[in-house]
Each structure stands twice: as C-alpha cells, then as structure tokens.
Amino acid sequence: MPPASPNRLTDFKLPTAVLAAAWLGEGELLAGCMDGVYRVDLAAASHRKIGSHASYVSSVAAVPRHGQYLSAGYDGRLQWYDLASDQPTRSLDLHRFWSWDMAVSPDQSLVASVTGQYLAGGYKYEPAPEREPSVRVVAADTGEILLSLPHVPSVQAVAFSHDSQFVAAGNLMGEVRIWNARTGEQVAGWTTPDFTSWGIIKSHCYLGGIFALRFTPDDSGLLMCGMGPMHDPMAGNGRQLWQRWDWRADAAAKIDETHEGESGEGLMEALAVEPQAGFFAMGGRLRGGNLNVGLYGLADGGKLGSVKSGYRVTEILFSTDGSRMILVGGQGQPDQDAEGRIADFGRVEVYDIA
Amino acid sequence: MPQCAGILDKFAIIRSMKTEPTEHFQGIDVLTRGDAPRPPFTRPILGSVVAQQLGQLDSPVPQFVLLDPCPEGNEFKSFKAGNWAGWLGAEYGPVRAGGAYAIPDILRPESISEVDHADREALRAFLSRKFENDQKSAAAAGYNAAFARVKGLMSCAPLFDLDRLPEDDRRRYGPGAFAQHALLARHLIENGSTFVMVANGMPWDNHVFQHEMHQMLVPELDNVLAQLINDLEDRGMLDDTLVIAMGEFGRTPWLNEARGRDHFAKAWSLAMAGSGIRGGVVHGGTDERGFDVTSDPVDNRQLFATIFTALGIDPTAEYDLGDLPTFHRVEGGAEPLMSLLKTG
Numbered sequence: 001m002p003p004a005s006p007n008r009l010t011d012f013k014l015p016t017a018v019l020a021a022a023w024l025g026e027g028e029l030l031a032g033c034m035d036g037v038y039r040v041d042l043a044a045a046s047h048r049k050i051g052s053h054a055s056y057v058s059s060v061a062a063v064p065r066h067g068q069y070l071s072a073g074y075d076g077r078l079q080w081y082d083l084a085s086d087q088p089t090r091s092l093d094l095h096r097f098w099s100w101d102m103a104v105s106p107d108q109s110l111v112a113s114v115t116g117q118y119l120a121g122g123y124k125y126e127p128a129p130e131r132e133p134s135v136r137v138v139a140a141d142t143g144e145i146l147l148s149l150p151h152v153p154s155v156q157a158v159a160f161s162h163d164s165q166f167v168a169a170g171n172l173m174g175e176v177r178i179w180n181a182r183t184g185e186q187v188a189g190w191t192t193p194d195f196t197s198w199g200i201i202k203s204h205c206y207l208g209g210i211f212a213l214r215f216t217p218d219d220s221g222l223l224m225c226g227m228g229p230m231h232d233p234m235a236g237n238g239r240q241l242w243q244r245w246d247w248r249a250d251a252a253a254k255i256d257e258t259h260e261g262e263s264g265e266g267l268m269e270a271l272a273v274e275p276q277a278g279f280f281a282m283g284g285r286l287r288g289g290n291l292n293v294g295l296y297g298l299a300d301g302g303k304l305g306s307v308k309s310g311y312r313v314t315e316i317l318f319s320t321d322g323s324r325m326i327l328v329g330g331q332g333q334p335d336q337d338a339e340g341r342i343a344d345f346g347r348v349e350v351y352d353i354a
Numbered sequence: 355m356p357q358c359a360g361i362l363d364k365f366a367i368i369r370s371m372k373t374e375p376t377e378h379f380q381g382i383d384v385l386t387r388g389d390a391p392r393p394p395f396t397r398p399i400l401g402s403v404v405a406q407q408l409g410q411l412d413s414p415v416p417q418f419v420l421l422d423p424c425p426e427g428n429e430f431k432s433f434k435a436g437n438w439a440g441w442l443g444a445e446y447g448p449v450r451a452g453g454a455y456a457i458p459d460i461l462r463p464e465s466i467s468e469v470d471h472a473d474r475e476a477l478r479a480f481l482s483r484k485f486e487n488d489q490k491s492a493a494a495a496g497y498n499a500a501f502a503r504v505k506g507l508m509s510c511a512p513l514f515d516l517d518r519l520p521e522d523d524r525r526r527y528g529p530g531a532f533a534q535h536a537l538l539a540r541h542l543i544e545n546g547s548t549f550v551m552v553a554n555g556m557p558w559d560n561h562v563f564q565h566e567m568h569q570m571l572v573p574e575l576d577n578v579l580a581q582l583i584n585d586l587e588d589r590g591m592l593d594d595t596l597v598i599a600m601g602e603f604g605r606t607p608w609l610n611e612a613r614g615r616d617h618f619a620k621a622w623s624l625a626m627a628g629s630g631i632r633g634g635v636v637h638g639g640t641d642e643r644g645f646d647v648t649s650d651p652v653d654n655r656q657l658f659a660t661i662f663t664a665l666g667i668d669p670t671a672e673y674d675l676g677d678l679p680t681f682h683r684v685e686g687g688a689e690p691l692m693s694l695l696k697t698g
Contacts, residue, residue, distance in 0.1 A: 017609070034609075074565070097569075118570045120530030125570070128529075154569060172566070199557070204423045204531055205570060207563055236562035236612050267562070267612070285612055312611045333608035336645060342608075 014346030017330020032057030116153025170210030264289015283313035370638020381602030630664030
C-alpha cells in the first residue's frame with residue numbers, strides 16, 4: 001500500500017521538458033526531451049546528452065537483451081543506440097508523420113510505434129482516413145518492419161501486453177484496437193467517447209483522446225487515460241480520467257473509471273502499473289483540484305495516494321523493488337532572462353512509496 | 355506550409371506586428387476597427403468601411419458577409435454581439451452565415467404568391483419609412499435597412515448554398531468548415547459582395563494542445579490560402595481582390611506547461627496578397643527566438659493605412675459625422691508601408 005502523500009527524495013532539472021523516460025538500469029534513466037535524448041544518473045542528479053531527433057523526442061525505451069536502447073520522435077524516426085557506447089547503431093524512417101508514442105514488448109523482441117495526422121474529413125472536422133499505416137511493429141533486433149496495422153488518426157498511445165502477445169493502440173477519437181502482435185489479427189476494438197471533445201464554442205474540431213495505455217498485470221484488462229470532454233477544448237479543464245476495460249469480453253466492457261470526487265481537472269498522459277503492491281499511477285497536468293499524480297488500487301480503483309508536483313508529468317516509473325516512484329515532465333518554458341538565457345525547465349523527481 | 359511556400363511571390367508578409375491588446379475582445383476590436391475604442395463613439399469595422407467605400411448599397415447581394423462556423427466563442431461572442439458598423443449605420447453591418455448561422459426562413463412560403471409578397475413588402479416599407487421620417491427614428495431606419503437586406507438575401511439565397519458550388523472546387527478546398535467558407539467567400543466576391551470575413555480564429559487559440567491542434571490547422575490553412583490565391587489569379591480577380599490572413603495577435607514563441615502557447619502581441623506576423631500589394635516582400639523582423647521585434651515595427655494604424663491604400667481608399671480622410679468629434683479613417687497620420695504597396 002503506497003503512502004497517501006509520498007515523500008519526495010530527489011528533485012533536479014534538465015535543460016528542456018522531459019517528454020518520456022525509461023529505466024536503463026538500476027539508478028539510471030533514459031530521458032526523451034524536447035531537445036534530445038539524455039542519460040540521467042539519479043543518485044548523482046546528473047545528466048548527459050546522447051543524441052537528438054529533428055524534432056521533439058516523444059518516446060524512449062531500453063532493450064538490454066540486445067544491448068541497445070531506442071528513441072522515437074516527432075520526425076517520425078526510430079533511432080537505435082548502443083547501450084555501452086551510446087553510439088547510434090540504426091535509424092529507421094518509420095512514419096511520414098510524427099511518432100506519437102513507442103513501446104517495446106516485455107520480451108524485448110518487438111517495437112511498436114504509432115503515428116497519424118488528424119486532418120479534416122468533413123464539415124465538422126470528422127477525421128479523414130489514415131494516409132499511412134498508423135501502427136508499425138518492428139523487430140527490436142533487426143529493425144525489420146513486421147506489421148503495418150490500420151487505425152484512425154491520430155493514434156497517440158501504444159502498449160504491449162505483459163506476455164508480449166498483444167499490442168493495443170488508442171486514438172484521438174477514443175477508439176482502441178488490439179491486435180495479435182505476431183500475426184496482426186485484430187482481436188478487439190471499441191470506442192469510448194469519454195476522452196474526446198468537440199468544441200461547441202471556439203473550435204469546431206475534435207481534441208483530446210487517449211494519451212496512455214497499460215495492460216493490467218494479468219493482461220485481462222486495459223487501462224487508459226486522458227481528459228474528460230470539455231465544453232471549450234482550449235480550456236484544458238476536463239476531468240482527470242482513467243478507465244479500465246475488459247477487452248477479452250465478447251463486447252469490450254468498461255469495468256471502472258476515476259471514481260467520483262477522486263480527480264481534479266487536467267490532461268492525464270502517463271500511466272504506470274506497480275504489480276507487486278497492486279496499484280497503478282496516473283499523471284499529467286493540474287488544471288484544477290489538488291493532484292496531478294494519483295495512485296489507485298488495481299483491485300477496486302480507489303485512490304490510495306496523490307502528488308501535487310507543480311509541473312506537467314509526462315511519464316511515471318517504478319523501481320524494480322517497488323520502493324521508489326520516479327516522475328518526469330516539464331514546467332512551462334520560461335522567458336529568457338536579461339542575458340538571453342532560458343532557465344532549465346525539465347523535471348525529474350524521485351518519491352519514496354515504500 | 356509547402357503550398358503557400360510555392361506561391362510566396364504573391365504574398366507580402368509582415369513579420370514585425372507589434373500591438374498593445376493581449377486579450378481577445380480588445381485585440382479583435384483594435385485589429386478589425388483599426389484603432390482602440392473611444393467610448394461612446396464606435397468606429398466601424400474594416401468590412402463596413404470597405405462596403406461603404408467600394409460597395410453598392412442597392413445591390414441585392416450582401417456587401418459585407420461574415421462566414422463564421424461558431425455561434426458562440428467566448429470573448430468573440432461578445433464582440434459579435436456588438437456594433438460592427440458603428441457610426442456608418444446598420445446598413446453597413448455584416449450578414450452572418452455559415453456553420454450554425456445558416457440563414458433561416460429565407461425562402462418565400464409557397465402559400466404566399468409573389469404578388470402578395472411584393473404588396474405586403476410595399477405596405478410595410480411605406481409605413482415604416484413614414485414612421486422613420488415622422489419620428490426621425492434611427493431604430494426604424496435600422497429596421498428598414500434590415501428588411502432591405504432580407505429582401506436582397508431572399509433573391510440571392512442560392513449564393514449561400516454550399517451544395518450548389520462545383521464539387522471539384524469543394525474537394526480542392528477541403529471538407530472542413532473553414533475551407534468551405536473560404537470557397538464560399540470566393541463565390542460571394544465573384545458575385546458582387548465587397549468584403550467577406552472568414553472567421554476561423556478560435557481553433558488557433560491553443561493555450562493547450564498546440565501540436566494536437568496544429569497537425570490539422572496548419573495543413574488546412576496552407577491549402578485554403580493557396581487554393582484561394584490561385585483561384586483568384588486564374589479568374590483574373592487577384593489584382594482587384596485583397597486577401598488578408600491575420601489574427602488579433604500572435605502566440606508566445608515558447609510552450610507553456612499545458613503544451614500550448616499563450617497570447618503574444620509583442621511580435622507577430624500576418625500575410626496579404628492581391629489588390630495593390632506587392633508580392634514576394636517581407637517587412638520587418640524579430641530576434642532569433644521571436645521574442646521581440648528588432649526591425650520596422652508595425653502597429654494597427656500603419657496596418658490599416660496600408661490596407662486602405664492598397665484598396666484605393668484614402669486613409670487620411672475625415673468622417674463626415676455631423677455633431678460628432680472629428681474622426682479620421684486612420685488616426686494619428688499613420689503612413690502606409692510603402693514597401694508593401696505596388697504604388698510604393
């Protein structure tokens with residue numbers, strides 16, 4: 001059981017906002033930032049820049065089995081690095097548009113990356129059909145494209161099941177599709193309207209969607225998060241929302257969601273599951289309320305604890321022993337000072353959750 | 355914006371707009387009227403001035419049309435509810451259409467014959483004009499102007515029917531409301547309207563979700579502007595039609611915590627093409643990060659002096675407003691940006 005108010009142990013900054021993070025080993029993080037890829041030593045609170053994309057880095061992942069790690073970016077590229085030397089070893093222009101999210105299967109054999117550009121398909125800005133495969137599954141060791149799977153753009157979140165047999169992807173419209181990660185057969189699909197806004201005022205277009213996906217430890221459920229619908233999509237004041245779905249049912253069924261009174265307002269874009277203690281964490285931005293990271297029981301969905309970090313959280317990680325929770329993200333980019341410098345605005349924090 | 359990049363020889367771009375208002379209502383007020391408010395006097399909006407100066411008041415086709423996809427719109431809603439034509443009078447106000455503003459009840463019911471309809475209108479016009487003259491009623495004058503406009507609209511309702519536009523044109527412009535409204539604007543200008551304002555500003559108000567919005571907005575704007583400019587040129591209309599792509603201010607060059615950009619009036623850009631405008635010209639500039647204007651700043655008065663001059667309207671003219679104070683079309687003796695003008 002995590003504490004209701006986890007105690008912060010470490011807090012330090014990176015030059016630009018951290019948009020993604022992954023464990024490289026005990027005490028060492030890989031951070032995907034607006035300006036590139038960094039290795040971060042948590043104990044020393046130090047960082048070292050490894051490389052960059054032609055745009056923001058959207059995802060990072062480690063593949064220690066192959067002695068590699070990866071980054072994906074808004075340039076649509078997938079980049080491999082040697083774990084020991086940090087040298088780039090392979091680059092793959094996987095998408096014509098951005099890689100919104102990327103994940104490595106738990107067995108480290110597969111990489112999945114999702115893309116898709118939301119373009120007007122009708123007078124009310126219904127999404128146009130995809131112009132390229134929205135989901136690619138790639139061999140982690142060779143970079144060979146194994147599967148190209150269809151979806152409705154933009155597809156913003158992807159996750160593998162714990163047994164590495166299934167890959168799930170969610171989009172802006174709240175549509176989730178799950179495929180057999182080996183054969184490409186679609187095994188489930190449904191749409192939830194609860195994460196997407198269509199602007200009654202200001203903006204006649206769709207906005208929001210599913211920003212993170214995670215399978216439950218036994219792979220029977222799929223967790224997703226984002227923000228509830230808004231009357232004004234520019235307000236960013238939708239409900240902080242997670243949902244849990246039984247995707248194996250004949251017709252996928254919603255099992256649970258953020259309980260009434262246990263959320264504030266703001267976009268949630270990070271999910272992490274801590275299987276040993278039986279809870280999960282959801283994080284993002286605080287627009288209204290008292291928390292931007294919530295800890296919830298896997299059994300009953302009840303809120304167990306929370307953090308009000310004071311910055312946008314983009315990724316949550318748990319240490320192997322379950323005693324630490326790492327939050328990464330970014331503050332708003334500050335204005336330049338009198339000397340033309342911009343203060344560091346990427347954030348890394350370590351919390352005690354033992 | 356690759357499509358617009360291919361026709362930049364037709365655009366003049368101002369990279370050094372530097373204005374005061376940082377909130378929507380005030381910004382729209384200044385950047386559509388040309389000057390800050392001076393209560394209780396209401397300066398007419400640009401479209402009203404152009405309609406008055408260049409339009410035909412007795413035309414059945416509305417001279418000033420606002421195509422607007424959003425009936426609401428926060429601060430813009432307040433602005434829309436305001437007095438657009440100002441001291442020029444209601445006859446120079448816009449006809450609003452598009453999106454949820456489909457013009458209702460514009461067709462004559464079959465139960466009323468054309469003769470009956472004409473007789474009823476003649477009686478209404480006689481009585482209300484008599485009332486207007488006897489009582490010197492500005493309100494009655496406004497009602498009469500509105501009835502005259504409705505009469506014109508009834509005769510030109512097909513002009514507003516998107517379904518009557520060529521399918522190939524509709525496909526080229528794209529399916530979204532903004533794209534269809536831009537095509538409709540071309541159609542209205544071709545058929546006698548003088549000024550069409552195609553509103554699409556609020557989706558750009560990206561305090562949140564900058565990337566998620568721009569993935570859709572930028573390619574749409576790129577295509578719509580390119581289609582419109584090319585169409586006007588192909589039809590021999592570009593030399594007589596001024597296209598202005600602008601907002602009421604810019605956005606911060608940095609991202610906020612909500613992955614968005616906030617209001618920023620210190621340094622922003624706009625583009626113009628067509629009538630009186632020299633293409634392939636860039637005016638002014640900012641520092642490397644876009645934080646401030648570093649050369650040739652342009653304010654709202656200079657912008658309006660340039661627009662009026664490009665259209666052949668004297669920016670220095672005084673309004674003839676009877677007992678009101680003296681107002682100029684552009685205050686402060688602001689000079690047009692001659693580098694942007696073909697006459698310059």
